Structure formats: structure tokens, C-alpha cells
Amino acid sequence: MVNVLQQAQNNPMASTIILNETIPSKMALVPDFISSAVEKLRLLPVKENDIFNIKFCLHEAVVNAVKHGNKLNSALGVHVLIKIDKSQLTLEVSDQGEGFDYRVLPDPTTPENIMQHQGRGIYLIRKIMNDVKFFSKGRTIKMIKLFESKGGESEHKN
Template sequence: MPESDLETVAEICFASDWPEVRRVQREIEQALAPFAFPDRDQFYIKIALEEALVNAVKHGNRLDPLKCVRLRYTITADRFEAHIADEGCGFDPAHVPDPCAPENLERPSGRGLLLIRKFMTTVEYHGRGNCMSMAKVRTAS
């Protein structure tokens, strides 16, 4: 278990392209390492980050390299938290079809938000839907 007073806080603004998404993911993976979250928590965080960053870059900023994604993350001994904002039009998460409904099961898209909701402890959308916060509380060992 890491020291309880250890904390990492960072704020990044990056261009909407895939190499930047990978660079940011690697940075967060490295930042998470000293906190030694359980493997399963790390898996959940990585998947949720992947889905959230892809949503921001692809669906929010529509891969416009002139548009930025702002990411602020905080890691403590018992919690990972991220705030992600894109420059897109936003969306209403309540209007996203349930991908688990029988009529939607064969649709090839729309599962990213579900994975974020299921894998993180809390998820909130702000503003016009172009900002989101998500947090994962460390699972007790």
C-alpha cells in the first residue's frame, strides 16, 4: 500500500488526435503505478479513460486537431479522479439508447458510456454535456 499522503495532480491540454490520446494514457498509467491500485481497478480505470478520451476526441472535437481536450486528474491512495472537457457541442447522456436493450443489442456502437458508468464509482456530466467527471474509489483488498 502506498503512503497515504501521496497525491498526484496534473492538468493537460492536448490536441484531438490519436497519438496524443496514447501519450496521455501512457502518462496516466505511469502516474498510477506508484499508487499500486489493485489490478482490476487499474483495468477499470484504463478502459474508462480509453472510452472517455475517445469520446472527447472523436465525438466531441470530431478529430479537429485545432480543438483541444482538457484533462485534469487527481490520484490519491484511495481514489482516481478525472475531469475531461472537449470543445464540441456536447450531448445529453439521458438520450443515449441503452445498448443492452434487446432492440439495440446488435447495434455496433454506443457501449462506451455504459462501460464508463459500470467501471467507475461515480460519473457526472456537466454543462452542455461536453464536460464529464469520473472517479474510481480503490477497492478494499
């Protein structure tokens, strides 16, 4: 496991699945699930700054899927896939809800929205990850984090 990232980097065709799990939509389960995913990432040669960013975005996406996607219906699952391809990490989080229009999300940093109590999760994900796409009418979010090349810690994009 330790050399998974290096192996993937050495072989451009390599694709390694780090986690492929479905959890019931219970908010209480989320922190332990995220922690166990982070523990798996810590076995890889991934920098601490990247781990923090990946953890943050995974957390926000899973919470969104449980709360807004599946509307806390524990009979519905949230599927999480984490894989490493080449020099990037891909996170996919899918819910079983009705989907949403991800094209019309307001900017939470404007003066009229900055006091709103919701609507920051996806904005943060888009700022932190290198690429974010939605599929299946918004039921699946796919996030890509490029690993920094040799050198210092990467910072968020803005």
C-alpha cells in the same frame, strides 16, 4: 510520488493532482497519452484491477471527446485532470465541442440495440466507475473510482 495515495488517505483534506494536461484532438495521440497516464498511476499503490478499469474509462472518455466532442478537429483540445482525494480517484475529461444530451443515451444491451456498432463507451464507464456526472452540457465528464479497502480485487459493479 509512491506514497501519494497513502498520504491522501491519511489526510482527508489532501488532494493530489496526478495529471493535468490538454492534448490536441488527434486519435493517433490517444494511446500514448493513455499509456503515460497509466505509468503515473503505476507509481501509486493502486491495484492492477483498478488500473485496468481506470485506463479503460479514461481511454473511452478521451476517445469520445476527440471523436464525438471535438469531431477530430485537431485545433480543439481535450483536457484531462486526474486527482486523488481521500480514498478515491477522480478523472475529468473535457472537450470543446457542442456538448450532447447525456440523459437520453440508449441501453446498448437491449435486444434492439445489441447489434449497434456504437454507443457502448459511456454505458461501460457508468458500469465500471462508482460515480459518473456530466457538466457543461456534456462537454465534461467526471468519473470517480473508489479504491477498494484492504482485501481482494474489486470487480465491475454488475
